[in-house]
Amino acid sequence: MQTEFAPYPFTTIHHAATVPRTGAGDVPPRHPVVIVGAGPVGYCSALGLASHGVPVVLIEADDSVCFGSRAICISRRSLEIVERLGALQSFLRIGLPWTGGRSFYRDTEVLHFTMPTDENQKLPPMINLAQYSIEQSLLDAVEARPDLIDMRWQTRVVAIEARDDGARLRLATPSGEYLLDADWLVAADGGRSFVRDALGLKLQGTSYEGRYVIVDILLDSARPTERLAYFDPPCNPGSTVLVHKQPSNVWRIDYQLRDDEDPDAAIEPANVMPRVESLLAMMGETAAWKPIWMGIYKANALTLERYRHGRVLFAGDAAHLVPIFGVRGANSGIDDADNLAWKLAFVVQGLASERLLDSYSDERVAAAHENLRHGTKSTEFMAPPSFAFDLMRRAVLGLAVAHPEVRSLINPRQTSAITYADSSLNAALDASAAVAAGPVPGGVLFECPLTIVNADSVREGHLTDLLGPRFTVLHFVSTVENARQSLDVAGGDGIERVPLRIVRIAPGAPRDAASVDAWDHSGRLFPMYDAAPGTVYLVRPDGHVLARWKDADAATVAAAIGHALGADDSRKTA
Amino acid sequence: MTPLAPADLDDAYTRLCHTMTQLGEVQATIFLARLAVLALARADGADAARRLIDDAASDLAPADNAAQ
Numbered sequence A: 001m002q003t004e005f006a007p008y009p010f011t012t013i014h015h016a017a018t019v020p021r022t023g024a025g026d027v028p029p030r031h032p033v034v035i036v037g038a039g040p041v042g043y044c045s046a047l048g049l050a051s052h053g054v055p056v057v058l059i060e061a062d063d064s065v066c067f068g069s070r071a072i073c074i075s076r077r078s079l080e081i082v083e084r085l086g087a088l089q090s091f092l093r094i095g096l097p098w099t100g101g102r103s104f105y106r107d108t109e110v111l112h113f114t115m116p117t118d119e120n121q122k123l124p125p126m127i128n129l130a131q132y133s134i135e136q137s138l139l140d141a142v143e144a145r146p147d148l149i150d151m152r153w154q155t156r157v158v159a160i161e162a163r164d165d166g167a168r169l170r171l172a173t174p175s176g177e178y179l180l181d182a183d184w185l186v187a188a189d190g191g192r193s194f195v196r197d198a199l200g201l202k203l204q205g206t207s208y209e210g211r212y213v214i215v216d217i218l219l220d221s222a223r224p225t226e227r228l229a230y231f232d233p234p235c236n237p238g239s240t241v242l243v244h245k246q247p248s249n250v251w252r253i254d255y256q257l258r259d260d261e262d263p264d265a266a267i268e269p270a271n272v273m274p275r276v277e278s279l280l281a282m283m284g285e286t287a288a289w290k291p292i293w294m295g296i297y298k299a300n301a302l303t304l305e306r307y308r309h310g311r312v313l314f315a316g317d318a319a320h321l322v323p324i325f326g327v328r329g330a331n332s333g334i335d336d337a338d339n340l341a342w343k344l345a346f347v348v349q350g351l352a353s354e355r356l357l358d359s360y361s362d363e364r365v366a367a368a369h370e371n372l373r374h375g376t377k378s379t380e381f382m383a384p385p386s387f388a389f390d391l392m393r394r395a396v397l398g399l400a401v402a403h404p405e406v407r408s409l410i411n412p413r414q415t416s417a418i419t420y421a422d423s424s425l426n427a428a429l430d431a432s433a434a435v436a437a438g439p440v441p442g443g444v445l446f447e448c449p450l451t452i453v454n455a456d457s458v459r460e461g462h463l464t465d466l467l468g469p470r471f472t473v474l475h476f477v478s479t480v481e482n483a484r485q486s487l488d489v490a491g492g493d494g495i496e497r498v499p500l501r502i503v504r505i506a507p508g509a510p511r512d513a514a515s516v517d518a519w520d521h522s523g524r525l526f527p528m529y530d531a532a533p534g535t536v537y538l539v540r541p542d543g544h545v546l547a548r549w550k551d552a553d554a555a556t557v558a559a560a561i562g563h564a565l566g567a568d569d570s571r572k573t574a
Numbered sequence B: 001m002t003p004l005a006p007a008d009l010d011d012a013y014t015r016l017c018h019t020m021t022q023l024g025e026v027q028a029t030i031f032l033a034r035l036a037v038l039a040l041a042r043a044d045g046a047d048a049a050r051r052l053i054d055d056a057a058s059d060l061a062p063a064d065n066a067a068q
Helices: A040-051 A076-084 A088-094 A131-143 A194-198 A269-283 A329-348 A355-382 A387-400 A404-410 A429-433 A554-565 A567-573 B006-023 B025-041 B046-057
Strands: A030-036 A056-059 A073-075 A096-098 A100-105 A108-114 A126-128 A149-152 A156-163 A166-173 A176-187 A204-219 A227-231 A240-245 A250-256 A289-303 A312-314 A449-453 A458-462 A471-476 A500-506 A536-539 A545-549
Touching: A030 A040, A030 A166, A030 A329, A040 A056, A040 A076, A040 A131, A040 A149, A040 A329, A073 A076, A073 A329, A076 A088, A076 A329, A088 A131, A100 A387, A108 A387, A108 A404, A131 A149, A156 A194, A176 A194, A176 A329, A194 A312, A204 A269, A204 A355, A227 A269, A240 A269, A250 A269, A250 A289, A269 A289, A289 A355, A312 A355, A329 A355, A355 A387, A355 B006, A387 A404, A387 B006, A387 B025, A404 B006, A429 A545, A536 A554, A545 A554, B006 B025, B025 B046
Parallel strands: A030 A056, A030 A176, A056 A149, A100 A227, A176 A312, A471 A500
Antiparallel strands: A073 A126, A096 A126, A100 A108, A156 A166, A166 A176, A204 A250, A204 A289, A227 A240, A240 A250, A449 A458, A471 A536, A536 A545
16 A cells, blocks of 8 residues: 655755956965864854854755754754854744653663753753754745845756865756865765765764664654653563654654564555554544654764864764764754864964964864764664663663662663863863862863943843853952952953953942843852953853863963964964 | 662663673673672671562562462
């Protein structure tokens, strides 16, 4: 019997090929930055660079956003990044926020987990949003920057010549080929990266044998948004099944295949339909449903050793493949883009030495290893790689019913923001040790509500609202205006052109609101950061703390920025 | 006895799984038996040891031919 599929509740726009007018002469046009691959990582890289005023060319082989079931969960950290890129409203309007999930063993609930969230947060810990919507939301933001982002659809890289001063690309379009030179090339062209292959680079790590079938279905259900995991469920004994609610009545179902099942046969609709039907029956979902899409997944835990190769920078799946369990794929790619964008912008604009881009590789390779460590543990539980993992999992699941102390082993270890503890950019570590609370150098800001003073208004907001495409100096000051309120970092030696904003934060409402930029109306911010008048947190454009001092003067803060940007050696080579 | 913190339990669990994988399925039973004996020997008193045994067996059905 023919299976009737439903379309995704999403209108895909197909874009015409973009072929630039070729200039006169034999010299190909030269661009400061070319990004290969318009997926979440390519879009975020382009938007990040544009936010710093750097023009980019963004190349995509396809003629539309992606199709099928790919990334589905966007973390709070990614939402913070997306907000700085100007696409948050669309993510929040469409996405389904959630805070936790349930795991079942056979017919018993063995774990109800919640992700960290509290009254200080601005954003949910996670939203569910299909990748086509993620991409469309970012594309809308890209299309609002035609002045800086040159989007070229149906353009495929067919050859790369890496050079000391950049790369020459041969690009194929439906109406012919052309050459393009780039000072810098960002490879965001996915797991099967052409750029990676062209440079002869290989991902290294572990590929797992266990396979999952992924099915998107259309089902109208009032069930809340949470992550559901069924281990050895009555509907599919011996298997593991994951269920995620997506926007617009799409439900994403992942189920594990037995080792003896043929993967090609397993994704035949005739084999998928009864499994989904019995799952829905077990869940008590009785409404009519239709399949939308079916695919198969095998976990990989792989990374390149380095993400910078001369003038070519790798990001997202082109740089690393992390298992889906724990939702670190798209989220780590968005983090890559956020880390890369400001560094590349500063280098292109002559504000930093090229060494800053080595820190992109160092920080994000370290992050990939941490993501792989967690992702590997999740995979070992979700797709046991040996009889031992399988046996032990049965033991844990059986014991978890009566023994809460083992339930943490079932926790899906969802992605969380990563601290660049060993980054060479981190400064003033001795001074940092004297600060008893708050994010350490390399960490991301702890969110907290506060009142923000603008030129013509005062509003309640959050700490991350103060960030922008620049360094941010959080200068904790006194409510009473005095000479120590001033911190003239901008005039620092060697960093005169570096974009930076000093934000004066008072512990309470000052008599003259205009004397500060924000104040701690909840009374939670100062203790959370162990702050007193004089305390300074220096924050990078990507929201990671660079240094912190219980008390600092302008020259000290300027020196930390100069250190991070390699101001000394950029002057030497200028 | 202080219970293991979740992260430590997680690491110990993973180490156990890898060790058992290396030893192979044939030796898995004797490996787990030795682990059980060591855990019992380090239990915090006789009651604790008895509870470990009872908890481990609690929801497993006895074999059909088990001696009464």
